[in-house]
Amino acid sequence: MILAKNLTKRFGDRTVVDHINFDIPQGQVVGFLGPNGAGKTTTMRLLTAYLPADEGQAELAGLNVFNQPLAVRRRLGYLPEDNPLWEDLELTEALHFAGRLRGLTDDASRAARVRAVVKSCGLRREIGTKVGELSKGFRQRLGLAAAIIHDPEILILDEPTSGLDPNQVLEVRDLIYELRTHKTVLISTHILPEVTATCDRVIIINAGKIVADGTPADLAGDMADKNRLHVELKGPKDDIRRALAGLPGASQIVADEIEGSFIVESAAGADLREGVFRLAAHNDWPILSLRQERLSLEEIFRALTQNP
Amino acid sequence: MECQISNPSPRGVFQAHAVKALAARTLRSYFESPTATVTLFVFYLLTGYLFAAPLFLVKIASLRGLIDFVPLLLAFLVPALTMGLLAEELKSGTFETLATLPLEDWDIVLGKYLGFAALHLVCIAGLIFYVLVLALCASPAGLDWGEMLGTLLGLALTGLAFGAIGIFTSSLGKNQVVAFVMAFLVCFVLFILGKTAGLLPGGLGSVVEYIGLDAHMDNLAKGVLDSRDLVYFASLVFTFLYLTVQRLQARRF
Numbered sequence: 001m002i003l004a005k006n007l008t009k010r011f012g013d014r015t016v017v018d019h020i021n022f023d024i025p026q027g028q029v030v031g032f033l034g035p036n037g038a039g040k041t042t043t044m045r046l047l048t049a050y051l052p053a054d055e056g057q058a059e060l061a062g063l064n065v066f067n068q069p070l071a072v073r074r075r076l077g078y079l080p081e082d083n084p085l086w087e088d089l090e091l092t093e094a095l096h097f098a099g100r101l102r103g104l105t106d107d108a109s110r111a112a113r114v115r116a117v118v119k120s121c122g123l124r125r126e127i128g129t130k131v132g133e134l135s136k137g138f139r140q141r142l143g144l145a146a147a148i149i150h151d152p153e154i155l156i157l158d159e160p161t162s163g164l165d166p167n168q169v170l171e172v173r174d175l176i177y178e179l180r181t182h183k184t185v186l187i188s189t190h191i192l193p194e195v196t197a198t199c200d201r202v203i204i205i206n207a208g209k210i211v212a213d214g215t216p217a218d219l220a221g222d223m224a225d226k227n228r229l230h231v232e233l234k235g236p237k238d239d240i241r242r243a244l245a246g247l248p249g250a251s252q253i254v255a256d257e258i259e260g261s262f263i264v265e266s267a268a269g270a271d272l273r274e275g276v277f278r279l280a281a282h283n284d285w286p287i288l289s290l291r292q293e294r295l296s297l298e299e300i301f302r303a304l305t306q307n308p
Numbered sequence: 309m310e311c312q313i314s315n316p317s318p319r320g321v322f323q324a325h326a327v328k329a330l331a332a333r334t335l336r337s338y339f340e341s342p343t344a345t346v347t348l349f350v351f352y353l354l355t356g357y358l359f360a361a362p363l364f365l366v367k368i369a370s371l372r373g374l375i376d377f378v379p380l381l382l383a384f385l386v387p388a389l390t391m392g393l394l395a396e397e398l399k400s401g402t403f404e405t406l407a408t409l410p411l412e413d414w415d416i417v418l419g420k421y422l423g424f425a426a427l428h429l430v431c432i433a434g435l436i437f438y439v440l441v442l443a444l445c446a447s448p449a450g451l452d453w454g455e456m457l458g459t460l461l462g463l464a465l466t467g468l469a470f471g472a473i474g475i476f477t478s479s480l481g482k483n484q485v486v487a488f489v490m491a492f493l494v495c496f497v498l499f500i501l502g503k504t505a506g507l508l509p510g511g512l513g514s515v516v517e518y519i520g521l522d523a524h525m526d527n528l529a530k531g532v533l534d535s536r537d538l539v540y541f542a543s544l545v546f547t548f549l550y551l552t553v554q555r556l557q558a559r560r561f
Contacts (some may be wrong), residue, residue: 048408049408050404050407050408051560053559068508070411070412071408071410073408073409073410074410076406076408078405080401080404080405080408082401083399083401084402084404084405085402085405086333086400086402087342087400088337088341097329100325100326100328100329101325101326101329101330101406101409101411102409103323103410105328109479137544146405229473235309238355
């Protein structure tokens with residue numbers, strides 16, 4: 001549905017997007033992460049045919065972005081960075097204007113679409129308000145409503161929750177979550193819990209190159225160089241330590257921060273939880289806690305995007 | 309819910325629905341701000357004086373008094389109307405929204421330009437009131453209708469040409485004041501060139517005369533409808549609208 005093949009963009013002698021490749025199938029919600037200046041916005045501008053590429057190809061809904069930009073844009077809803085809006089228009093006027101520009105020329109069907117997006121984006125109580133007087137949260141909702149006024153198959157949202165307070169972030173996140181059932185969505189953001197909550201897949205870009213692509217769980221697995229299992233059993237500590245060290249696959253036993261509990265290290269990809277359960281049952285040591293350590297998305301992001 | 313989108317125009321053909329929507333919004337925004345009110349007030353105040361002074365002081369029933377001064381007035385007022393057309397969109401970021409809609413740059417430029425053109429033509433249409441006053445004050449048989457209609461047509465075309473210059477300078481950057489000053493300068497040069505043509509030697513004088521406004525305005529004000537004059541104004545409009553589109557496309561690289 002969204003395909004980038006060796007997509008490259010240079011500004012002067014600086015390569016901002018460097019031969020990136022990804023393929024997003026229909027119905028997938030993808031978080032596009034990267035530090036400031038990594039090339040997220042430029043990639044999105046390439047995908048919307050706002051900027052021409054220096055190399056490579058991009059396809060949306062099977063259409064070549066650079067050869068058929070108008071056909072691509074008809075299938076696309078785009079929320080640019082900073083959500084620029086026409087401040088002097090009243091909320092429904094802004095949506096009608098967006099609809100007219102999108103080719104919704106029939107008054108009745110356009111009015112029906114405006115009513116639908118006002119409802120789905122929770123804008124009803126702001127009807128009658130000028131865009132310039134809306135709070136930041138409602139401005140983001142209006143930007144999203146304008147982006148989906150023509151019911152596009154694909155949504156590209158550049159920092160849709162930037163600058164919002166935590167409550168507003170949750171509101172916009174819920175809205176995006178509702179849209180995911182019908183659309184292919186590419187979202188760029190800095191707010192990592194938002195990605196974990198809403199996205200099926202994460203693409204991380206750094207210095208114009210894609211450095212990771214997968215589900216958050218896959219990325220955590222790929223990134224971990226060893227497996228760490230936190231174990232707290234009720235019983236004689238020395239015996240427990242010896243027994244854990246004897247588990248097949250266990251490479252090292254380390255005392256955890258919690259008194260009397262241990263961290264069992266093993267090779268990446270190994271899962272010792274079942275073995276610990278059998279060991280505890282065999283020795284009649286009740287399991288007080290058992291937790292597989294996973295890298296958080298924040299840790300993955302930092303590891304992949306911290307420049308040396 | 310099914311969403312009905314009008315049949316898209318083939319590539320290279322204007323998206324009429326979008327051009328109309330942009331033109332209507334541009335015209336409306338003039339009237340929702342003090343822009344249109346102030347412009348119309350200044351325009352009719354000064355043209356009213358230029359019309360009434362010869363009529364009541366010298367008893368000349370003609371629009372001739374408008375020809376010499378109104379192009380200079382338009383060189384000032386038109387850039388004031390056009391300076392924000394694209395500069396404001398570029399500054400606020402809404403240009404990116406427009407440019408990622410299923411529109412060609414020509415649709416955006418034409419929509420904006422037609423919105424301006426509608427206000428300008430409303431301005432010029434108001435001058436018909438002066439024609440009616442003349443018709444009431446003087447014997448209709450004694451009036452030179454060709455001269456009067458030619459004068460109105462000349463002023464309309466001058467404003468349209470200045471508008472194209474203004475939208476081009478508005479596309480050059482985010483600063484409206486710079487757009488205004490640059491447009492005023494270009495319009496002023498066109499205004500002044502015709503007056504200096506007589507001071508220049510033969511061939512050069514002819515070229516400068518053709519580029520300047522005066523010769524073309526004079527023809528129209530005499531009631532002479534010459535295709536060369538119409539081509540002159542049409543060329544100015546097309547050239548500057550074309551340059552505007554080129555400028556918008558160049559911004560994307």
